[in-house]
Structures are given as C-alpha cells and as structure tokens.
Amino acid sequence: MYTAWTTKHKPGSLEEVVGNSEAIQTLAGWVKSWDKRIPKKRAAFLYGPPGVGKTVCVEALAHDLGMELVEKNASDYRTADMVKRFAGLASQYGTLFGHKRMVLLDELDGITGTADRGGVRAVIEVVKEAHCPVVLIANDVYNPRFATLRRYCLLIEFKKPTVLQVVKRLKEICRREGITAEDETLKFVAQRSGRDVRSAINDLQALAQGKKHLTHEDVSWLAERNRKEVIFNVLRTIFYSRDCTEAKRVLDTANVDRDMLFQWIYENVPHQLTDPEDLAKAMDSLSLADLYRGRIRSSQNWSLLRYVLDFMTAGVAMARERTKVGGWVPFRFPERIRWLSRTRSERDMRSRIGMKIRRKCHVSSVVAVKEFLPYLRIVFESNAGMACGIAEWLGLDEDMVEYLAGGKRQAKAIMKSLG
Ligand SMILES: Nc1ncnc2c1ncn2[C@@H]1O[C@H](COP(=O)(O)OP(=O)(O)OP(=O)(O)O)[C@@H](O)[C@H]1O
Ligand SMILES: [Mg+2]
Numbered sequence: 500m501y502t503a504w505t506t507k508h509k510p511g512s513l514e515e516v517v518g519n520s521e522a523i524q525t526l527a528g529w530v531k532s533w534d535k536r537i538p539k540k541r542a543a544f545l546y547g548p549p550g551v552g553k554t555v556c557v558e559a560l561a562h563d564l565g566m567e568l569v570e571k572n573a574s575d576y577r578t579a580d581m582v583k584r585f586a587g588l589a590s591q592y593g594t595l596f597g598h599k600r601m602v603l604l605d606e607l608d609g610i611t612g613t614a615d616r617g618g619v620r621a622v623i624e625v626v627k628e629a630h631c632p633v634v635l636i637a638n639d640v641y642n643p644r645f646a647t648l649r650r651y652c653l654l655i656e657f658k659k660p661t662v663l664q665v666v667k668r669l670k671e672i673c674r675r676e677g678i679t680a681e682d683e684t685l686k687f688v689a690q691r692s693g694r695d696v697r698s699a700i701n702d703l704q705a706l707a708q709g710k711k712h713l714t715h716e717d718v719s720w721l722a723e724r725n726r727k728e729v730i731f732n733v734l735r736t737i738f739y740s741r742d743c744t745e746a747k748r749v750l751d752t753a754n755v756d757r758d759m760l761f762q763w764i765y766e767n768v769p770h771q772l773t774d775p776e777d778l779a780k781a782m783d784s785l786s787l788a789d790l791y792r793g794r795i796r797s798s799q800n801w802s803l804l805r806y807v808l809d810f811m812t813a814g815v816a817m818a819r820e821r822t823k824v825g826g827w828v829p830f831r832f833p834e835r836i837r838w839l840s841r842t843r844s845e846r847d848m849r850s851r852i853g854m855k856i857r858r859k860c861h862v863s864s865v866v867a868v869k870e871f872l873p874y875l876r877i878v879f880e881s882n883a884g885m886a887c888g889i890a891e892w893l894g895l896d897e898d899m900v901e902y903l904a905g906g907k908r909q910a911k912a913i914m915k916s917l918g
Contacts, residue, residue, distance in 0.1 A: 501828050502616065504696050504704040508672045512871045514558045516552050517668045517696070518660025524557055525655050528561065530601065530632050533592065540653040541629040546640035550697030553636050556657075557603050566597040579617030581623060589629040591667030600631045607637040611644045619644055626651045657798070665689035672700060673707070691721040702727075705829050716839060729753045730763055734830050737764065737816050738771045746816035750808055753798035759836060761788065764815060766833040773819040783876050785816030848902050868917030872903075879903035887916040 510516045511521060526545070530537050545553045561568035569588050576582045589602045604625075610618040626633055637645070639652060669685045671808070688706070690698035702721060707713045721727065736749040750760075764784055772778045788810035791803045848874065853864035856871050879886040879900070890900050890913060901910035 501512050503701070503827055504672060504676075504708075505700045508675060508700070510552075510555055510559050512561060513556065513713060515668075515671070516556055516559055517664040518551065518655050519556070522655050523560070525653075526556065526634075527560055527564075529653055530564065530566075530802055533632050536652075537630065538823045540651060542626040542633040542636045543655055544633055544637070544640055544645075544649065544652035545655050546637050548659055548695065549638060551657050551659055552696060553657050555606055556601075556816070557601070557605075557634050557636070560603050565598065567594050567596075567600045568603060568605045569600060570605060572604075573606040576604065576610055576618055576622065577864035579621040579821065582618060582621035586625045586870065588629070589625050589631055589633050592631040593710070602629070602631060602633045603636070604633065605636045607635050607645075608639060608642070611642050619648055623648050625653060638907055659694040660696060662686060662689045662694060663698055665692070665694055668696060669699060669703055673713070676707070678707050678710055678713055680707070684713055684718055685717045687715065687718050688721060691718075698765070701829075706832055708829060717727065717832070718831065720836070729755055731735070731830055733760065734763060737812050738767070738819070739824065740816050741819070743813040743817060747809060747811040750812055757804075757811075758792075759862055761785075761792070761811060762835050763830075764811060764835040766835070767830055768815065770828055770831060772819055772822045775866050777818050777822045780820075781815045781818035784810045784818060790813065848899065852895065852899050852903070855895060855899070875903055876905070880905050880909060883909065883912040883918055886913045891917060 501843060513527075516523065522545070526543055529538065529543055530541075537675075545557070558564075558568060558570075569585075575585065588600075592599055594600050602625075604622065609624070610622070612738050622635070622677045626635075635652060637655075640649065644661065663686075666682065666689050668678075669688060671683075673685070688702055689699050692702060702795060703713075706717050706721075710717070714886075732752050732756060739745050739748050740749075742873075756897075768781045769778060772781050776913065788807045791807045791810070795801060795803050795807070840864050849868050850864060852872060852875075855866040856862070856867035856875075857864040860867065862871070875889065878889065886900070886904065889895075896902070896911070897914065900913055901907060904910040904913055
C-alpha cells in the first residue's frame, strides 16, 4: 500500500521543519507564556501560502512541548452552533491526564464562505473566553470577515521557505528512502514547486519512488509544470470515474498531446488497477487503441481517432470492476518519456551529424546515421589523423568531433592535427 510521502515523512518535531524560524519562535514563546499567566492575546493567528508548514508546525510544537492538541478544521465549524459545541474545549488549560492543552482551529478560510454569518462571531467568543492557547490558521488573514477577530489575535506570518531550505527537506526524505540525488536536481524540484514544500515532496515522490538514483533528466520534465497538473487531472478522471462520458469528456477540456497521454496511461495502468482481470481488460483496451493508432499512422485516416480516444479513456475507465478504490497510489512518470528526454540531446547530435554526411555523400540522413555513423565512430576513436581529415571534409564542429571520438582527450588529439 502506498502512503503519500508528505504523510510518511511529516515532521514529528520542530527540528525537522524547515524555514520560518522566526515565526516558529514567536509562536513557541507565546505558547510557553501561558505557563505564567493568560496573555493579552489568547489566540495566535497563523497565516500564509499553502504547503509551507503551518499546520505541521503547530502539531510538532504540541509534540515537543508535550501538550495535548485538539484539532478542528473547516468541516467542524460551518455554523455558529457547531463552533459552540466545541467551545468548551478551550475553557481549560490543564487536562485530566496532567497535560496542557492547545486548541487548533485549522483552515479557517472555509468559514468565511459559508452562509452562516455567525461562524466567525462564535470563534471570537471562543477566543475571548479561552483558558488555553488557541491557534487559528488561514491562508488569507486579511479577509474582511476576519477584521474583528484579528484584533484578538497575535498575527504570525508564515512565508515560503527558501529554495535551499526546501532542498534540505527533500534531501532528508531522499536519505530516508535510500535515494541518491544531486543537489542541483533537488534544487530544480524545489524551484519548480514555487517553494511549496508539500508540492515539492509530492513531485519528488512521483519522480523518484522506486529509484536508487534520481538524475536531472528525471526531473527536467517538471519545467512544464502546468502540463503535469493537467495530465494528473486527466489520469485521475480516467482511473477513478465510473462514467464513460466523463472519462471521454476530460480529454476535450484538457489540451494534452495524445501520444504522450497514451504513455502515461499505459505505464500507470498496472499500478492503478491491481486486480489481474481489471488490468487485462484495461490492457486489451489500450492494445485496441494502439491498433487504431497504427492504422491512422499508415493510412492517415484521422476519422479513426475517436476510436483511439474512446479505448484509451472510457475503455480503461470501465475496466475497473474489482480493484478496490481506496488507498492512494501516486502517478508515475512514464519511463519511455523519461528515456526519450534523456536521449534527446544524443539524438539531436546524431541527426546533426547525419545532415553533414548527407550533404557530402548524397544519402538520406537516416541512412547516414544508421550505416555511416558507426564506422565514423571507430575511425574517430582509433585514428586521430584520419579522423581529422574526415572532420574537415564533412565540416564537423568541435562538439560533433567530441561525440564521435567518445571523449575529450581523443577529440583534442584530432582537433590538434586539424590545427
Ligand atoms: N516547513 C516544512 N518542513 C518540513 N515539511 C513540510 C514543511 N511544510 C510542509 N511540509 C510537508 O508538507 C505537508 C503539508 O504541510 P502543512 O499541512 O503544514 O501545510 P500548510 O502550510 O498547513 O498548508 P495549507 O495552507 O494548505 O493547510 C506536511 O505534512 C509536511 O510533510
Ligand atoms: Mg494546513
């Protein structure tokens, strides 16, 4: 069974949290001040962008101070009545078991959108009467509906951690998962996530799970982040909807490359549909889709495209019959796309050399790459003098010579004779 790495590696203690050290100190100081007397502000209001560790900091702090944490979130206070029901929790500092208590009202943003206008008022009442630290969390503290509430709160801003701080956390997770990765690679993941720690960890999991080593090529695809969100959305619909039309429609709304999507579906099916019969059905569907793809390619009869799409989407969606829904399975980055992007620069180089050969030898560049290039390689690797002559004749540049020579040293020897 899969667990999300954000859960599996959720910081248990403040030591593991990265960034926002000032905010954390302010919060910890305020909580500790309750030991002496009830402070003027009985609530702390943490605010800031998603995924930077607001919730996790409060949990870790409670853990580090050995406090009991009572957590409530959006679904617990849609109405004033609901808030009043748990108001009593905040009326005591010490608990029956000798711990001190802290109350956390998370995701407070939700309360502003609800029809029941008394919600925020009720929270204010809780704060006014509180006999234990009450922590409130929202993304947008400056929502006008929090105006009065703000006056009763110590406002603490959480900012995005720096790229290096995010990297530090990613590194630690890699260490625990037994994955090696260059700093540069992790830096790229951190940057691409917009320094949202949660989403950086999610990306890391999608790209690195099951690997021993994470390379830069593995993550370079994140450069097109929007595309990833779109694809994940399409996959989610295809794998989880039980409705043919919905599965088909999702493609109309998403602008994704069909061939690439095919790879995504194909490589994720075995992980998503774990029941063998479901899997067989889905693969059958995909093989039919592929058959039509082939026919389109050879006949250019694009009217067949709708069959490809139907088999790819609805066909796979309908295959799910016995696989249990539940548990969370991360989508994986297709190896084939990864491989293609990894070898792209090499393929580029080969075709550029192919063009040079074509010009001189009057063969197609495909033939040049297939039939001429291997011999050139042998010459360039073993005979600098002859290689030099060929390089000059074909008009190869330094990079091409290096590619054919298979190394810098040999390339230097060739270039030297070239003068
Ligand atoms: N600063 C951090 N240090 C270490 N891990 C973090 C940090 N921020 C987020 N995470 C990871 O991301 C997960 C989500 O973080 P958290 O729930 O605290 O975000 P949040 O700021 O409360 O976001 P939201 O505004 O969406 O509620 C955590 O479980 C943890 O694994
Ligand atoms: Mg949160």
